[in-house]
Amino acid sequence: MAPFDLRLQEVHNKLASKELSVTDLVQESYRRIAETDASIQAFLTLNEDGARAAASELDKQLQEGGERGLLFGLPAGIKDNIVTEGLLTTCASQFLRNHDPIYDATVVKKLKAAQSVTIGKLNMDEFAMGGSNENSSFYPTRNPWNTEYVPGGSSGGSAAAVAAGQVYFSLGSDTGGSIRQPAAYCGVVGLKPTYGLVSRFGLVAFASSLDQIGPLTKNVEDSAYVLQALAGYDEMDSTSANVDIPDYVNALNGDVKGLRIGVPKEYLGQGIDPKVKEAVLNALKVYESLGATWEEVSLPHTEYAVATYYLLASSEASSNLARFDGVRYGVRADNPDNLIELYRKSRSQGFGPEVKRRIMLGTYALSSGYYDAYYLKAQKVRTLIKQDFDNVFANYDLIIGPTAPTPAFHIGEQVNDPLTMYLNDICTIPVSLAGVPAISVPCGFADGLPIGLQIIGKAFDETTVLRAAHAYEQHTEHHKQRPQL
Amino acid sequence: MSITVKDVEHVANLARLELAEQEKEQLTVQLNAILKYAEKLGELDTDHVEPTSHVLPVTNVMREDRVRESVSVETAMKNAPDEEDGQFKVPAVLE
Numbered sequence: 228m229a230p231f232d233l234r235l236q237e238v239h240n241k242l243a244s245k246e247l248s249v250t251d252l253v254q255e256s257y258r259r260i261a262e263t264d265a266s267i268q269a270f271l272t273l274n275e276d277g278a279r280a281a282a283s284e285l286d287k288q289l290q291e292g293g294e295r296g297l298l299f300g301l302p303a304g305i306k307d308n309i310v311t312e313g314l315l316t317t318c319a320s321q322f323l324r325n326h327d328p329i330y331d332a333t334v335v336k337k338l339k340a341a342q343s344v345t346i347g348k349l350n351m352d353e354f355a356m357g358g359s360n361e362n363s364s365f366y367p368t369r370n371p372w373n374t375e376y377v378p379g380g381s382s383g384g385s386a387a388a389v390a391a392g393q394v395y396f397s398l399g400s401d402t403g404g405s406i407r408q409p410a411a412y413c414g415v416v417g418l419k420p421t422y423g424l425v426s427r428f429g430l431v432a433f434a435s436s437l438d439q440i441g442p443l444t445k446n447v448e449d450s451a452y453v454l455q456a457l458a459g460y461d462e463m464d465s466t467s468a469n470v471d472i473p474d475y476v477n478a479l480n481g482d483v484k485g486l487r488i489g490v491p492k493e494y495l496g497q498g499i500d501p502k503v504k505e506a507v508l509n510a511l512k513v514y515e516s517l518g519a520t521w522e523e524v525s526l527p528h529t530e531y532a533v534a535t536y537y538l539l540a541s542s543e544a545s546s547n548l549a550r551f552d553g554v555r556y557g558v559r560a561d562n563p564d565n566l567i568e569l570y571r572k573s574r575s576q577g578f579g580p581e582v583k584r585r586i587m588l589g590t591y592a593l594s595s596g597y598y599d600a601y602y603l604k605a606q607k608v609r610t611l612i613k614q615d616f617d618n619v620f621a622n623y624d625l626i627i628g629p630t631a632p633t634p635a636f637h638i639g640e641q642v643n644d645p646l647t648m649y650l651n652d653i654c655t656i657p658v659s660l661a662g663v664p665a666i667s668v669p670c671g672f673a674d675g676l677p678i679g680l681q682i683i684g685k686a687f688d689e690t691t692v693l694r695a696a697h698a699y700e701q702h703t704e705h706h707k708q709r710p711q712l
Numbered sequence: 713m714s715i716t717v718k719d720v721e722h723v724a725n726l727a728r729l730e731l732a733e734q735e736k737e738q739l740t741v742q743l744n745a746i747l748k749y750a751e752k753l754g755e756l757d758t759d760h761v762e763p764t765s766h767v768l769p770v771t772n773v774m775r776e777d778r779v780r781e782s783v784s785v786e787t788a789m790k791n792a793p794d795e796e797d798g799q800f801k802v803p804a805v806l807e
Contacts, residue, residue, distance in 0.1 A: 325791075329783060329787050329788075329790055329791070422767050422768065436765065436766060462775045466768065466773075530752070531756065534749055534750040534752055535753065537746060538753075549728075552728070554802055555800055556791035556793075557793070558793065559793035559794065563803055564803065565803050565804070566802055566803050567728070568803075570728040571729065571730045572730060574727075574728055574729055574730075575729050575730040575731070580735075583729060583731075583735070584739065584743075587720070587723055587724065587729070587739055590726050590727040591715070591723045591747075594723065594726060601747075601750065603763055605750075605753060606763030606764055607762070608753050608756060608761075609763070610763060611761060646745055646746060661767065
């Protein structure tokens with residue numbers, strides 16, 4: 228069995244018994260990338276020298292004994308909107324194609340403290356805007372299950388790299404579903420934590436009130452380990468939550484007896500692929516067999532979530548992306564006549580079409596005369612959407628439904644139709660607006676493409692989400708399937 | 713409410729974007745489609761609903777006021793497209 232098919236504990240046991248070294252793991256990662264990345268294109272930048280040096284240092288520590296970090300020796304890929312000191316961070320944008328960060332994001336510091344090894348930076352939709360990875364300004368990542376299909380977005384590189392066995396785990400960022408939807412399309416586990424649980428310091432901001440970093444892994448137990456390493460208060464992030472961090476790994480006791488599950492009728496209605504619906508209903512049967520109960524519930528404002536999200540996210544994006552002006556970092560246009568032209572030309576040459584579209588939408592929604600009609604209205608509807616979740620969680624422990632209404636779509640199929648592309652996120656966006664945690668786990672296949680089951684919890688109740696996801700995984704085989712590459 | 717190419721030009725100016733003619737026309741069509749879709753929010757009565765700007769109840773977050781080392785000028789300038797004597801260089805603002 229390839230080392231990346233093993234559970235974290237199994238890898239650690241093999242490291243302890245000297246059956247494997249960290250150098251072996253890192254070599255396996257680059258070997259697999261050399262073998263598969265010409266067809267997948269998950270990576271933008273590799274950290275070969277840095278990773279080999281780190282592996283050698285960790286192997287030395289292994290020989291000497293002593294304490295080992297939670298993620299000791301595990302090869303990791305990092306989405307390219309999370310800054311890494313001395314390692315190119317481009318956000319898959321021409322604007323930042325030469326950007327060499329001067330500091331590490333808090334999550335990168337935490338991964339280093341937990342002793343994982345950074346293999347490289349992963350492809351994404353430019354500035355995390357998109358649902359298919361086709362908006363990367365370098366090249367699109369392809370779905371390892373069928374390279375004619377998208378891997379999802381915007382953490383498509385992060386999901387594809389794990390699915391293809393190129394890295395042991397990866398980090399992604401989720402604004403409206405950007406961890407969960409690519410996890411579903413690529414058949415891996417993707418966790419969006421509660422807003423504020425994981426620091427955003429060093430994540431290049433897209434929509435600050437929604438962005439959240441989380442792990443992509445092959446199984447739920449590994450997801451719990453990575454979350455354990457990432458979670459916690461950070462004074463460098465003013466939206467970081469100062470809450471006690473539970474033991475996520477020990478919470479995986481397999482017990483879901485008596486859990487009350489709500490299944491929103493809006494998530495299984497019109498527009499849902501029949502095979503996706505069938506896979507979700509089969510998953511609910513597994514929960515029934517384990518002693519949980521489920522009932523149909525309603526999140527009545529679901530149909531308003533996509534419009535709300537795109538107004539709010541675009542508005543925040545237009546504000547956040549104002550800092551890209553060609554003065555202090557990034558690419559500057561040649562020979563501008565004056566300062567305004569420097570801004571205008573640098574931004575026009577540096578940003579791709581989807582980024583420009585969202586900046587335009589956001590600027591319009593925030594502009595004088597339209598603020599109340601669009602931005603303020605959307606903020607009020609966000610309250611109604613959040614209340615929908617509060618109402619269901621008053622009576623239920625979890626909400627379960629599909630992660631995406633369909634499996635992955637063909638590359639190029641939706642690229643000229645932004646509204647249709649936005650509607651792929653109908654099941655993930657409401658969760659982001661409410662700020663609650665959710666995980667996507669593999670729950671079946673349709674025509675050879677993976678389907679994701681979304682398990683949503685109360686704010687800061689990641690333990691119940693992970694416990695339920697883990698229990699399901701223990702009684703099914705979907706997560707053990709690997710694409711043939 | 714529908715927006716015109718002239719509106720798109722105005723917003724592009726606010727956003728400091730320079731758009732080609734074809735981009736302007738395409739954005740006019742696409743933004744109209746998205747805004748038309750967004751008009752469905754008007755179906756909801758939100759007169760007595762408080763806006764949510766933040767899902768967590770945190771306010772006035774402050775860090776401890778500590779004196780500490782800052783980054784060096786050299787480090788701050790590392791990614792500058794153009795610099796002179798430790799300062800970011802831009803075209804003249806005043807004639």
